[in-house]
Amino acid sequence: xxxxxxxxxxxxxxxxxxxxxxxxxxxxxxxxxxxxxxxxxxxxxxxxxxxxxxxxxxxxxxxxxxxxxxxxxxxxxxxxxxxxxxxxxxxxxxxxxxxxxxxxxxxxxxxxxxxxxxxxxxxxxxxxxxxxxxxxxxxxxxxxxxxxxxxxxxxxxxxxxxxxxxxxxxxxxxxxxxxxxxxxxxxxxxxxxxxxxxxxxxxxxxxxxxxxxxxxxxxxxxxxxxxxxxxxxxxxxxxxxxxxxxxxxxxxxxxxxxxxxxxxxxxxxxxxxx
Numbered sequence: 108x109x110x111x112x113x114x115x116x117x118x119x120x121x122x123x124x125x126x127x128x129x130x131x132x133x134x135x136x137x138x139x140x141x142x143x144x145x146x147x148x149x150x151x152x153x154x155x156x157x158x159x160x161x162x163x164x165x166x167x168x169x170x171x172x173x174x175x176x177x178x179x180x181x182x183x184x185x186x187x188x189x190x191x192x193x194x195x196x197x198x199x200x201x202x203x204x205x206x207x208x209x210x211x212x213x214x215x216x217x218x219x220x221x222x223x224x225x226x227x228x229x230x231x232x233x234x235x236x237x238x239x240x241x242x243x244x245x246x247x248x249x250x251x252x253x254x255x256x257x258x259x260x261x262x263x264x265x266x267x268x269x270x271x272x273x274x275x276x277x278x279x280x281x282x283x284x285x286x287x288x289x290x291x292x293x294x295x296x297x298x299x300x301x302x303x304x305x306x307x308x309x310x311x312x313x314x315x316x317x318x319x320x321x322x323x324x325x326x327x328x329x330x331x332x333x334x335x336x337x338x339x340x341x342x343x344x345x346x347x348x349x350x351x352x353x354x355x356x357x358x359x360x361x362x363x364x365x366x367x368x369x370x371x372x373x374x375x376x377x378x379x380x381x
Contacts, residue, residue, distance in 0.1 A: 117220025176243035177327035178300030191225030192270030225267035251334035268369035305349030
C-alpha cells in the first residue's frame, strides 16, 4: 500500500505540472497539427487516394489524409511520452529526485508513477487531437473515441517506459535529447505512419516488423477505419489496399507485451540510479 501511495503521489505531480505548463500543451499540439495541415494536405493533393493494386475501377480507395491521421495521433503520443521522461533529468538537476531517492519509498513505485503520469499526459493530449479529426475527414463515433484512447494509453505506457529507462541513467539534458532523437525518428518513420507497411521496400519490411510502434499505429488505423461512420466498408477497403495489417488482436498483444517488458526494464534501470 505504501508503494501504491507513492505511485499515486508521483502520478498526481506529473498531472499538475502538465496543466500548469500551458505552453507545453500548445507546443505538443502544434507539431502534429502542422504535419496534418501542411504535410498531410500537401501530399494528399499529390497522392490522392491509396488503393489496391488490383482495383479495376480506380475509384475505390482511402484518401491519404485519412490514412495519415492515425499516424499523426501516434506521433503525438510518441513524442509526448518519450520527452515526458525528461522531467527526471530536471528533477535531478534541481534536487527533487535526490529527495525522492533518499526517502523511504520503493524506487519501482517512483518509476511507475512517472510512467503512468507520462502516459496519462500523452493520452490527454491525444484526446485534443481527436477533436481535430474532421480536418482529416474523420467523424469520430463514441466507440471510436473510447477505443482510440485505450490504444493511445497502451502505446504511451510503452514509450514512456522507454524514456524513463534511458533518462534514469542520463546526467545531462543534451545527452538525453541526442539519444532520444536517435531513437524517436526511426521509431516514427518506420512505424508505417507516412506509408503503408505492405508497400514498403523489401529490405525495410523486417525492420518495420520489429518496431513496436508499427503495431500501435496499425491498431489506431484499424480503429479509425473500422469504427468510423462508414463502418466495415472503409475497413475492408483499407485492408484490400494493404493499408492495415488486419491483425488487431496481434497488434494489441504486441503492445501489451512491449509495455510490460519496457516497464520492468524502466523499474530496474531506475532502481540502479544514483
